[in-house]
Every structure is written in C-alpha cells, then in structure tokens.
Amino acid sequence: MSGPDRTKLPIRRPAFGGTVARTLDGCQPDWAQIDHPHPPVGAPNVLVVLIDDAGFGNPSTFGGPIDTPNFTRIAERGLRYNRFHLTALCSPTRAALLTGRNSHTVGFGSVGEFSNGFPGYTALLPHDCAPLPRILRENGYSTAAFGKWHLTPDGQQGPAGPLDRWPNAWGFDHFYGFLGGGASQWDPCLAENQKIIGTDPAFYDEDNPYYLPDAMADKTIQWLHGVRAQDATKPFFVYFATGCSHAPHHVADSWAQKYKGRFDQGWDRMREEVFARQQELGVVPADAELTVRNDAFPAWDDVPDRLKPYYARQMEVYAGFSENADHNVGRVIDAIEELGELDNTLVIWIWGDNGASMEGSLTGSFNELTMQNGIPLTDEMQLQLAERYGGMDAWGGAMMDPHYSAAWAWAGNTPFQWGKQVGSHLGGTRNPMVIHWPDRITDNGGLRSQFTHVTDLAPTILDVCGIPAPDEVDGIPQEPLHGATFADSFSDAGAPERHTQQYFESVGNRAMYKDGWWLAMRTERIPWVLTPAALQPYAPGVWNPDDDPTELYYLPDDFSQAHDLAAEHPEKVEELRALFWSEAEKYKVLPLLATLGVFFGIAPPLPEVSTFEFRGDVENVLSGMVPRIYNHSYTISADLVIPEDGAEGVIVAEADHLGGFSLFVDGGRLTHTYSMMGVFVFRQQATEPLPTGEVTVRMEFAADAPKPATGGEVTLFVDDKPVGSGRIDHTVPIRFSGYAGLDIGRDNGGVVDLSYADRRPFPFTGTVKKVVFDVRPHLALEDEHAVHLAGQHGQAVHAVSN
Amino acid sequence: MAIDDETIDVLIGGYLSKDAAIEDYESVLGCGGYLHGAVVVTKDLEGHLEVQQTDHMVREGAAGLGAVGLVVGLFAPPLFAATAIGAVIGAGAGKLLHHRTAEKLEEQAGATIPIGGAGLIVAYPHSAAAKVEPAVTRAVTRAVGEAEGHHVQALKGAITDAQTKLAKQQH
Numbered sequence: 001m002s003g004p005d006r007t008k009l010p011i012r013r014p015a016f017g018g019t020v021a022r023t024l025d026g027c028q029p030d031w032a033q034i035d036h037p038h039p040p041v042g043a044p045n046v047l048v049v050l051i052d053d054a055g056f057g058n059p060s061t062f063g064g065p066i067d068t069p070n071f072t073r074i075a076e077r078g079l080r081y082n083r084f085h086l087t088a089l090c091s092p093t094r095a096a097l098l099t100g101r102n103s104h105t106v107g108f109g110s111v112g113e114f115s116n117g118f119p120g121y122t123a124l125l126p127h128d129c130a131p132l133p134r135i136l137r138e139n140g141y142s143t144a145a146f147g148k149w150h151l152t153p154d155g156q157q158g159p160a161g162p163l164d165r166w167p168n169a170w171g172f173d174h175f176y177g178f179l180g181g182g183a184s185q186w187d188p189c190l191a192e193n194q195k196i197i198g199t200d201p202a203f204y205d206e207d208n209p210y211y212l213p214d215a216m217a218d219k220t221i222q223w224l225h226g227v228r229a230q231d232a233t234k235p236f237f238v239y240f241a242t243g244c245s246h247a248p249h250h251v252a253d254s255w256a257q258k259y260k261g262r263f264d265q266g267w268d269r270m271r272e273e274v275f276a277r278q279q280e281l282g283v284v285p286a287d288a289e290l291t292v293r294n295d296a297f298p299a300w301d302d303v304p305d306r307l308k309p310y311y312a313r314q315m316e317v318y319a320g321f322s323e324n325a326d327h328n329v330g331r332v333i334d335a336i337e338e339l340g341e342l343d344n345t346l347v348i349w350i351w352g353d354n355g356a357s358m359e360g361s362l363t364g365s366f367n368e369l370t371m372q373n374g375i376p377l378t379d380e381m382q383l384q385l386a387e388r389y390g391g392m393d394a395w396g397g398a399m400m401d402p403h404y405s406a407a408w409a410w411a412g413n414t415p416f417q418w419g420k421q422v423g424s425h426l427g428g429t430r431n432p433m434v435i436h437w438p439d440r441i442t443d444n445g446g447l448r449s450q451f452t453h454v455t456d457l458a459p460t461i462l463d464v465c466g467i468p469a470p471d472e473v474d475g476i477p478q479e480p481l482h483g484a485t486f487a488d489s490f491s492d493a494g495a496p497e498r499h500t501q502q503y504f505e506s507v508g509n510r511a512m513y514k515d516g517w518w519l520a521m522r523t524e525r526i527p528w529v530l531t532p533a534a535l536q537p538y539a540p541g542v543w544n545p546d547d548d549p550t551e552l553y554y555l556p557d558d559f560s561q562a563h564d565l566a567a568e569h570p571e572k573v574e575e576l577r578a579l580f581w582s583e584a585e586k587y588k589v590l591p592l593l594a595t596l597g598v599f600f601g602i603a604p605p606l607p608e609v610s611t612f613e614f615r616g617d618v619e620n621v622l623s624g625m626v627p628r629i630y631n632h633s634y635t636i637s638a639d640l641v642i643p644e645d646g647a648e649g650v651i652v653a654e655a656d657h658l659g660g661f662s663l664f665v666d667g668g669r670l671t672h673t674y675s676m677m678g679v680f681v682f683r684q685q686a687t688e689p690l691p692t693g694e695v696t697v698r699m700e701f702a703a704d705a706p707k708p709a710t711g712g713e714v715t716l717f718v719d720d721k722p723v724g725s726g727r728i729d730h731t732v733p734i735r736f737s738g739y740a741g742l743d744i745g746r747d748n749g750g751v752v753d754l755s756y757a758d759r760r761p762f763p764f765t766g767t768v769k770k771v772v773f774d775v776r777p778h779l780a781l782e783d784e785h786a787v788h789l790a791g792q793h794g795q796a797v798h799a800v801s802n
Numbered sequence: 803m804a805i806d807d808e809t810i811d812v813l814i815g816g817y818l819s820k821d822a823a824i825e826d827y828e829s830v831l832g833c834g835g836y837l838h839g840a841v842v843v844t845k846d847l848e849g850h851l852e853v854q855q856t857d858h859m860v861r862e863g864a865a866g867l868g869a870v871g872l873v874v875g876l877f878a879p880p881l882f883a884a885t886a887i888g889a890v891i892g893a894g895a896g897k898l899l900h901h902r903t904a905e906k907l908e909e910q911a912g913a914t915i916p917i918g919g920a921g922l923i924v925a926y927p928h929s930a931a932a933k934v935e936p937a938v939t940r941a942v943t944r945a946v947g948e949a950e951g952h953h954v955q956a957l958k959g960a961i962t963d964a965q966t967k968l969a970k971q972q973h
Contacts, residue, residue, distance in 0.1 A: 306939075381942050387819035388847070388918045657847075679818070681917035683849060755848045 003040065008472045009130065009138040011037045039140040039235055040466035044437065045345040046136075046237045047336065048457070049329050050097065051322070052090065052148060052246040055356035055427065057271070057414030058322060062351070062432040063278035064412070065262060065270060066319045070330030071434060074347060076445045078436030079490070082283045083555075085513075086353060086454040088421050088428030088506035090181050091123070091150045093353040093454055094241070098131045098151070098170065100458025100469070100481035102503070102587040105129065108151070109505070109588070110595040111181060113624060115153040117604070120588035121595065123153045125165055130473040132458040134171030136237045139467045142227045144174040146216045147241040149191070150181045154624030163194050172239070176219045178212075179622065182368075182738050183243045185212045185250035185321075186398040187656075187749040189620055189741045198620030198741060199749035204760070209398075211252070212243055217328040221335040228339060235465075240332060244325035245318060245352075247360065247368040248401035255320030256313075256396050263315040264308070266300025267411035268293065274414040282447055283432075284415055288559040291417045296526050297407045298362065310383045310392060314364045314404035317396040343438040346464060348457060352431035354506075355419040356412035360403030361528040366395070367658045368403035370677050371528065373734045374709075377679070385679060389658075398750060401658055406528055415560040423506030424522035424551075426561055440464070441490050448489050450497045451513070451555075455483030463487045482587075503583040508538065508545075508593045512580035518561070519576035520551040538593055540600050545592055546577065610776035614652070616768035619743040623735065626654055626742045627773040629661075631733055632706040634776075636663055637698040639769040644692050647766030651697070653743055656750035657681075659736035663699055664747075665690060665764070666756060670716050670723065672699045673753040676730045683753070684714045684726035695719060701728070708733040744771050809928040810838065811948045812960035815941030816921055820844040820852075822940040823920030827854065830924050835933030838925040838957070845915050925957055 004011045018030035059068035061075050062082070086093040091111040092103030099106045104120035106129045115123035125131065133143045145167050152165045157179050167175035178188045179196075186209065190197045202210035220240060227236055263270060271290060278284035293299070303311060329349065336342045361371050363379040366386040370377055377385070386392055389399040396402065406419075413419045413427035422428040433452070435441065462469055463485035471478050484498035504511040508523040525534045537543060550573055552566035566573050584590050591597075612627045627634075638651045646668050653662035658678040664671050668689035674682045690697070696719055703712040709731055716724040740749060745768040746761040756762045817823040827842040844852045915921050922941065926934045928948060938944060945967035949959025 378942070380940060381818055384818035384822045384940070384942065387821040391821065678918075679916075681847070683917070 004037065006139055006468050007470050009135065009470045009474070011138060037138065037140040039136075043141075043235050043465040043467070044439065045235045045336070045341055046141075046461055046465070047332070047345055047347045048097070048237075048239050048461075049347070049349040050094070050239070050241040050353055051325055051349075051351045052242055052244060052353055053357040053420060054245045054322060054352035054431070055409065055412035055414070055419060056352070056416060056430055056432055057274045057278065058245075058356065058412045059326070059351045059432060061434065062283045063274050063276075063281050064414075065259075065274060066322045066326075067258070068323065068326040068351075070326045070333065071349060071351060071432075073330075074333065074349060074436040075434040077438060078347070078434055078441055079443065079446045079448050080283060081433040081435065081448045081450075081452055083449050084350070084431060084433040084452045084454075085426075085429050085502065085504075086350070086431060087504065088354045088419075088423035088509065090148075090246075090353055092506065094149075094151055095125070096454045097457050098133065098239070099125070099129050100132060100455055100462075100483050101129055101479060102455060102482050104505070104588040105479065105482070110507075112150045112152055112179075113154045113181065114595060115155070116594060116597060116602075118588075118591060118594045118597075120590070123151075123165075125151070125170065126479070127474070127476050129479050130470060131170050132461065133237060133239065134473070135462065135467065135470060136465070137171045137173065138470075138473075139465070140234065142231075142234050142236045143172045143238075144220070144223050144236070145170075145172040145177065145239040145241065146175075146220050146223075147177040147212075148181070148183070148243050148246070149175070149177055149179045149241070152179050154180075157191075157622045158196070158625050161194075166194055168193055174223055176223075177216065177241070178243065178739065180624070180739055182246045182248065183212065184248055184398070184401065184739055184750070185243055186210065187740070188212050188243070189622055189739055189749070196620045196622060196741070198743075199761075203749055213324055213328045216240070216242065217331040220332050224335060224339065238332075240329065242325045242329075245322045246357065247403035249314075249317050249321045249396060249404065250398070250401075251317060251321040251324050251396050253393065253396060255324050256317045257320070258323065259316040259319040261312075262319070263312045263408075266303070266308070266311075267297075267405075267407045268300045271411045271414045274411070278415065285559050287557075288415060289562040290415045291560050291562050293410075294417065297410050300407075307379055307383065310379065310386075311364065311405055311408075313392045313395055314360075314402065315408045317402065318404050318408065321396065345437070346440075346461065347434075347436040348461075349434045349436070350431055350454075351433070354421075355416075355428040355431065356409035357403075357420040358406035358409045358418075358527050359420065360405055360409070362406055364405040364408075365403050366400045367678050368401050369659055369735065369737060370679065371403075372738075373659075373677055373732055374530075375677060375679060389678065399657075417561060418522075419527075421507050421527040422509045422522060423504040424509040424511045424520040428506065428509075429504055429511070435490065437464075437490065443491070443493065446493060448493060450486055450489050450495060451499050451502075451516075452486050453483060453499050453502050455481070456486050456499055457483065459483045459485045460487050464490075501579075501583075503580055503587065503589065505584065505589050505592070507595055510545075510580060510584075510589075510592070512576040512583070513555075514576060514579060516554055516556045517572055517576060518553045518555055519566075519573060519580070520553065520561070521545065521548050521577070521580070522551075523548060535596065535599055538596070543593075550577070552576075610774060612773040612775070614744045614771045614773075616745050616770065619741070619746065619748055621742040623655065623737050623739060623741060627775050629701070629773065629775055630731065630735075631703070631708050631710055632775070633701055633703040633712065635698055635700045635774045636771065637696060637774075638663070638771045640690075640695045640697060640764075641767035641769065642690055642692045642695050643766055646692065647690070647764060648762075649764035649766075650743070650745065650747040650756075650762045651764060651768055652745075652771045653747035653752050655737040655740040655742075656752055657754050658750075659732055660740065660752040661736075662747055662752035663697070664753070664756070664762065665766075670697050670718060671753075672714060672716060674714075674728050674731070675736075675752055676728075676732055677736075680730055682714075682726065682728045684716060684724050686716050686718065686723035688718075688723055690718060703731075744768055809948050809950050810956040810960045811926055811928050811931055811934075811946055812957065812964045813924045813926075813935060813938060813944065813946045814921065814961070814964045815923075815938050816915075816919065816943035817940065818919055818942055820846070820920050823922050824854075826922055826938045826940050829937040829939070830922075830934060833933045833937035835930035835937075836927055837930070837934070838927070840922070840924040842920060842922045843915060844920040845917055847918050849917050851915075923961070925960065
C-alpha cells in the first residue's frame, strides 16, 4: 500500500473520500480528513544527546578520566564510533546536525551571536534548508528540544522576534532551555517555547536550589510522560543538548569531590594515561601514536608547585560537571526504558560538539568573561579573585563562572592536537559517538570506524525512519542533504564508507579530507589570543591563505595525526588544497575569516536607535538585547513613584556581581553599583534621601573619552539635582555577561551588588513607571563610528568564544 | 635597634583577595626578619574596610604606617581590550578606521584599594630585606621604597618612595 507523498511538506491532506449532500441524509464522512500525518510503520523513537565543549579523551567510555557509566552502558549495548567528525564550533555543529547540511550552507559558518552579511555567516537558517525536526514533525513525530540552542541570532531573542528562527520554528513542538551559547547552570536565563522565562523560582531555594542539568532531565521526562498520556504510540524525537561541559563549569561540590586528587599528576601525565586506556579499549588503534605537546601549552612540570592545586581543582570541577551530565542523560534513558520503549529508540549520543574548549586561556578563570573582555589576569590574580568569591572550594558554585586552563582542554582531546576553533585538526573535529538501538543493533559493544560526519546524522535518522528528505517544503524547493546515511553500519561492521570527502573550516582554520587523506591548514593564531599582533597577519590584502603552513596526514595509518606527510606528497597537498577551494565556494564558506571581518573594518550599519524605553514590568531581557552602554558616555533615567513611607529596591539591573550594573535605592538613597567583571566594583550613593511622590532619577556616566574600557565620572541626579558622584576607573569594553539578563524593578537571579543579596531579587517597593537608556549622548559622528566598530569587535570576540 | 640608625625599607603589596594578603602578612610576621611594623588593609565585597597591624607600631611609634589606609596603585590591569584591536589591524591593512580607536589604550590608574581587594605595608630595616621580601609571594603589585633619616621622617619617605614606584609601574 503506498503511503502519502512525503517528498513535499507539509503532507497534503488526502482528497475527501466521502460524500456530501445538502443535508446529512445519505452523506458519508471521510474520517481521514481529521487524522494527522503518521510516520511510516515501525519508525523508531529518536533521542539525540549532544554534550558541549568536550573532547575525545574526556569520557571513560573512550578511555578518559571522567566517569561516564551511562555513556558506557549505552555503548556496551550499542556501538562506539571512533571516527566521527563535526565542526570545531558550537553553532555550526548544531546547525549541521539538525539540517544534514554543511554549516556554512545553512548560514552558520560561525555562531548565533555573530550574524553578518555574507551568505555563509548570516546565522539565519534559509527556508530552502528545512531542518530535521521540521521534517519529522511534518511526518508525524512529536518533537522536543531541551537545553542549549545557540541557533537564534542575538538580536532576535526577545518577544518582538522575529520568531522564525527560534526552536519552535525549527520544528520542535516544545523547547525548554536557553537560546545562547552558554548559561549559568545555577541561574540560567531560561526560555520556554517562544518566551524568555528567566530565573526559575527554585533559584531562591537555598536548601534545594535550581540546577539546569537536573531540570533538563526532569522536563524531558515530564514531556515524554505527557506525550504518552495522550498518545501511546506516536514516536518522538528528543534533542537533548546539555549546557555541560561549556563554561561556566557549574556543579555541586559533591560531584567535584569525587575527583579530588585525580588530576594532581597534571595534564601531560594525564594524556599518557588516557592514551594507554584508549588503546586498551581499542577505540584508538594499537599502532597509533600520541601527538606531542605544542609549545603553546606549558609543561605541567613548569607550573609552580604552589599553583598546581589551583589548576588541579579546575579539572576536578570540570570532571564532576561532566559526570553529572552523564548522570542526567542516564535518567532520561531510564525513563524511556521504564516506558518500555528503549529497544525501539534510536539513541545517538555524541560526547562533545567541537572538542574541548581552550577558551579559558592558559590560566583558566574565575569568570570566563574576563578573557572575552581582554582583561589580562595572571594565574595568581585568577586565584585571588577565586578566593574573593569563596575560594577554590567554591569553584563550580554560583558565585563564579569558571573556565579551566586551555592545557586541560588540550589533554581532554587526547590523542589529538589542538581543540575547539581549530577546524584543521582532529582535536576540534573528532568526538566520541555512541549509537544504541537494540531492535536493530546486535553487535553489542561493537566498534565502528567508518569516517562519519555530523551531516550524516539527519540522513541516517531519516533513513531508519523510512522518511525521505523532502524536495519541497512550504512550496520552496529544498537544498539536498549533504551527508550520507551510515545506517548499514548498525548491522555490518564492514559497511562501506559513504562519506569520503569533507571540508572543514572554523575561524579560518581549515582542512580537506578525501579518501583517508587529510590536509590541515591552520592559521598560526592561537585560539585564545585575539591581540593585534595575532590578527594583523590575516588582514585583507595581507593574508594569503595558501601561504599558511600545511600538514598532510593519512588517517587510515595515522589515527591521531602524528605524522606529517606533506613534504613527501606535495602533489596530494596541491590536490586537496584545490579541492578545498572548490568545496568552499560550493558550500558558501567564502570569504574566509568572515567571522572576524569586523576587525578589518567590515561592520554593520550604524544603529538608528539610541534611546531605549522600558516600562516597569519588563524583565529577563537577554544579554544580547540589552542597550550597549560600553565604551562611551550614557545616561539611565527612571520615572518613579515613591510612597509616603519611602521605597527601596532595584530600579534597573543588568547581569550580576561578576559583571553588571544596578541602579537601586537602599536606606532611602539612590545608589549605583558597577561591577567590572567582578575584578573591580565601583559604588556611588546619593548624599541625601529620595523625596516622596513623583520622582525622576538619573545616573550619568561621563566617559573620559569614547574608547574601549574608558574610565569616567558618574553623577547621580534626583529631579535634575546632583546628589552623588564617583569615579569608575575601568569599564567593561565588550560584554558583562553571555547569559544573565536585564530587569526593571528587580534584580532577578544572581544580583549585581552583594550588599542586597539577602533581599534578592530586591524588588522595588515603589513604582517604576519607566526606565530610559540613552546610549549616544554627546558623541561626535566620528566617535560614534569608532565606538560602534569597537562594539562590533567585542561582539566578534564574544562570538568566537562560544 | 632604633629605626633612625639605618635605612628603612617599606614594601607595599596589592592583592585581589583578603586571603592572599593575610597569607603574606602572616608569612612576613613569621619570616624571622626584624620588622618596624606591618599593616594589612582589606576591603570586603560590601565595601567595609578592615585593618590588622602588628604591635610593632605601638612599640616603635610608627604611627605613619597605621594611618595609611589607602595604598596607591594596587592593581591596574592594562586592558588590552579586543575592541581596540581592529584599529591597529585596520591601520596595518590600510583600512579606514577612526584615529581615536587607533590610539594606544591609556594605562588605567588605581588609586585606592578596590572593593574585595587588600593591601599590605611592611616597614623594616634594610638589613632585614633578605628575609622579609621573599616572604611576600602573592602580591599582584609590589614595590619597595627606601629612605634614610630620623625614624618617622624616614618611614614616611620610604612610603612615598614605594608609592611612587607603584605608580610608575602603571605607566
């Protein structure tokens, strides 16, 4: 029996097969008219799990030091894939996974925060590339996504949208998580479907605080139960994308304590230990070699003894954080098993989306945003700042937003070189994958070594579901999928490789793979360094990509990329280099380094709006949507109503004590606190109390000059009368936070000024009628251009760090 | 030993945490070197100032140390903000960028102990320097000043010298 035509979506409703007359007399209804599309018979449930910012050598399932019992149990009843590849950045991998197409083609050559005017870098999913969840939903699946999204442009993450790039529009019936690239795990600014819901009320419960990984599992299980309560057989597609192990590395200390002392040997020795286990497990061939440490990373032996505990603790927390993710994925899998549906659920679990992240720089940080803001802190300074906010025992708690050292990330990518952002090498492009499906996989614990790529997942899922990739969606002809199914490898260890050719490109680092050969073309910029000296060689008219050093590897004989064959095979180098350029053109990779174009003078037009008005009930404005007060003068004014007995509380606040500002009333006095990333905290307070009745207050920041990180003078006004002042020596040049929002009339979640933390969210007890930001006072046009460009530079820095 | 018998050294250290300052303070007290006095000043996250000092102050009449509540030049990170990078690169590439973003970032001045920070001041005879100075291991900024003369005059002179050196470190 032929089914509906699934090549054109939405599936057309069948022609009416009954009869209709003027009255019911003699009429025959056609009940198919009120049915909905059903997937092909036997189509399985699908659960895709994507861990964030983790490396090939992290999970114990692949020989790593982090205990991942659930990943292992799934592997032991399923298959390990040890040659699975992806892009070296967050959003591109997610876009490729969910579309089955190369990331540049679908507008995600870079991350969601960095949407620019080149086709491969818009961060706007084209309508001719309908994504997998949309296809599955139109074919009768219930679909849901939980956790990290990172596929909606920064400037579209509010109620005005447009909402056509939010998760629901990508085809998910339900979404719970966060839209950005990272989130506090204790205090995420949450989104649910098409609304930013902000801080969960449980954040304020000190005895049983909110924790996103737990909540993600809870919400997923609730959603599954809800679907099954309504429909016992409708298959589901769940995309479970953890915030872990992206910074901030947040986890309860009990999880980190499990690793106490387990990293005291340092990163060099850890790599050797991991490599030995990988070979013992067979996930790395016996003839593979451990690659050597690049000089960019310090030897552990060169770390001063007194700082070794500081570094070791960073990795202990990361490990505990990661194991907790394994635990919560395990809860979801248990829930599916309890439903009796695990055997018919295709579980695809990928440990990492781009290799482990080296964005913590060499020192690691108590606050990952210090790096993005260009604040050079030594490891001793980082340690002292950690002490300020509770000490190393609190690393992982809500008072810090920590990131570990790049050297730990490199070790987490054992046995490979490099890591995240470095698309030229396997450290950033090869991650562990496990597939579990008892109804179809019988080679329990088997290993598969076919070259596979993240674009293969959607074709594979559609293949096993019996659903074709549509050639038309909403009347729009569709770009064919770029990946290839590898479903036959489920039952055949010797299944042929179908993905024989693939380009890679992330932040200018690029590679070309073909039939086992891999040409690596790495820019010499170290990923965590964005200094003028590091970037200048890549300026337009200066950089010739073909002059970059090349390395050539033959992967069938060299699993880890330990032997550069470029000198021996110059003809292969040229062949693959030429192939890269043609693939780059075909898939919209060009221009290279479009991600960093803003550093070379290519910026979007000047914004036309410079005043922003917020009424008193606006809250949870995501960080990318907040008026940019950086690097120049600005004013914030508010119209208030103060009751006869006075008022206190927050008028307006952005982010938290690790970077942000708050204008509030305490003890009857107008107060302004500015946290420069938690490194410096500046506070100004009025010398006289607020009057009652209708009051207008204002803070003015008069910058020393319109320039990055400018200092300046703050003056507080009440009804245009100056009532207080003070200096801010250092301001934040780029961004307070990647994940804490702005609130009017309160300071949701973690607060800016810790003096009112015991009263959080410290709601204003009078009335805030409106708050107005003027972010362009007194600027000459030339200064305006300069500041705009500086802001765009900052946006780029933030973007490549997510 | 009377403090006007020889050159007085004053070490000023700046810290980003109270813990680090106290650690050095205690280390100095236990270093075995003769001290004229030591004082550690910390400011908590709510802005409250706290001062700890040795009884050397009283013994030696070194009131000048205890009176120094604010230490010049605790910590001023050069903000190599990425926002300024484009100007430099753009200039190299001949791109049109406004000259004001191409200016070298000015060094930032930090005149007081910041909220959450701390300062340590130690005065000692120059002959004790070999024991005192290695005991200070965690200061993120530090300078040693020296002066000769009558003890109070020498002490103030040494503090001024140390503060001047700290200020120079930021330029």
